[in-house]
Amino acid sequence: MTNMKEIKEVPDIDRNLWLPGNATCAGCGLDLSLRWALKALGPRTVLVTPASCLNVVIGVWPKAAPDFPFINMVFAGGAAAATGIYHGLKARGIEDVNVMTYAGDGGTTDIGIQGLSGAAERGTNIIYVCYDNEAYMNTGIQRSSSTPLGAITTTTYFGKQEHKKNLPAIMAAHNIPYVATASVADPLDLYDKFKKAKDIKGLKYIHIYAPCPPGWKIDSERSIEVAKKAITSGMWILYEVENGVFRLTGKSKRYIDPKKRKPIKDYLTIQGRFRKLTDDDFKELEKYRDSLWRQVNKELSFQELEEK
Ligand SMILES: Cc1ncc(C[n+]2csc(CCOP(=O)(O)OP(=O)(O)O)c2C)c(N)n1
Ligand code: SF4
Ligand SMILES: [Mg+2]
Structure with a gap:
């Protein structure tokens, strides 16, 4: 597979989907990411959406946002519904459709x-x-x-006390053929990952x-700036695990070098949800960021050993 080098090379097909x-x-x-996913997947796609913003944004036929098959699903049923749709299509001899849950x-x-x-x-x-x-x-x-x-939410009024769950790592532990992280700040990397996923x-x-x-x-116009800072500070890492092989990808590759990473304060202080962070919280989040990168280094050195 050749990776896309420039945005202008990417087809505009999402506009009709x-x-x-x-x-x-x-x-x-969410909106930006789905557009880029559809550019890669094309019209032979079925979308399954559990309860969420996307579920609501999809709207009601005949004014629905997707112009391709979709189903709104109960909260817990995203993977189960996609499983059923995949097998239903297969039973009818249709195997060229991308069945995608977007949750x-x-x-x-x-x-x-x-x-x-389970899926x-x-x-x-x-x-x-x-x-x-x-x-x-x-x-x-x-x-x-x-x-x-x-982060402040309506149920963590003074800021959440626990770290984020690392679901990509949990999914990688399932030994599935493809796990990837992506970001709207690196749309070509996101596009390439969907292109790859389509064929696996x-x-x-x-x-x-x-x-x-x-x-x-x-502010809404700072959405991509925040996403970029998540990557440059090393708080969000772009990678893929393909058949067990771990690779850093896209804009995250240069941040393997800790000296290149920007201070996490650049990323956190521009978001109102982090306005109650204490000095101890900043230190704790820095430790968390470093632990994510230690894991990356561990994965890469395992691979080096295997390749020897
Ligand atoms: C069983 C059940 N509990 C609660 C809800 C109400 N509900 C609908 S969407 C939603 C939030 C979904 O959050 P997330 O999955 O993160 O998607 P986002 O809204 O952030 O896009 C909740 C709690 C529901 N629909 N079903
Ligand atoms: S609240 Fe608005 S910006 Fe946030 S995910 Fe939902 S639709 Fe998108
Ligand atoms: Mg959410």
């Missing part, structure tokens, strides 16, 4: 994890995407297990960093 004028807020990371972090890291784990264990041939806006946004910003330490058999898991201006208390 995910229609303009939908109800996402300005600067919504929020609440619908994945908390409520959908059992069905997702992964069975090796079901679907793409499961978690768009991670780090809280239950559609119901008014409640904390999820993907909310980072220190089995369960593909893609976890996307997707800013939410109202939930993160940022």
Whole structure:
């Protein structure tokens, strides 16, 4: 597979699939990520959406936002519904359709994890995407297990006390053929990952960093700036694990060098949700960032050993 080098090389086909004028807020990371995913997947796609902002934004036929088959699903049923659709199509001899669940972090890291784990264990041939806006946004910003330490939500009024759950690592532990992280700040990397996932058999898991201006208390025009700072500070790491082989990808490659990483304060202080962070919280989040990179280094050195 050749990786896309420039945005202008990418086909514009999402315009006819995910229609303009939908109800996402300005600067919504979910909206941007889905557009880029559809550019890669094309029209032979079925979308499964558990309860979430996306579920609502999709709207009601005949004014629905997608102009391709979709189904709104119960909160816990994202992976199970995709499994059923995949097998239903297969029984009819249709195997060239991408069956994709697009779920929020609440619908994945908390409520959908059992069905997702089951589908992964069975090796079901679907793409499961978690768009991670780090809280239950559609119901008014409640904390999820993907909310980072220190973030204010309506249920963590003084800032969340626990760290974010690392779901991509949990999915990699399922030994599925493809796990990737992505971000709206690196759309070509995101596009390439969906292109790759489309051609792999089995369960593909893609976890996307997707800013939410109202939930993160940022101006809508700063959505991509925040996403870029997540990468430059090393707080969000782009990688893929393909058949057990770990690779850093896209804009994260240069931040393997700790000296190149920007201070995490650059990333955190521009978001209102982190306004109550204490000096101890900053130190704790820095330790957390460093622990993520230690894990990356461990993965890379295992691989070096295996290649010898
Ligand atoms: C079983 C159940 N509990 C609660 C809800 C209410 N609900 C609908 S969407 C939502 C938040 C979803 O959060 P997330 O999955 O992170 O997606 P986001 O809204 O952030 O896009 C909740 C709590 C529901 N629909 N079903
Ligand atoms: S609340 Fe957040 S995730 Fe939901 S549509 Fe608005 S920006 Fe997107
Ligand atoms: Mg969410």
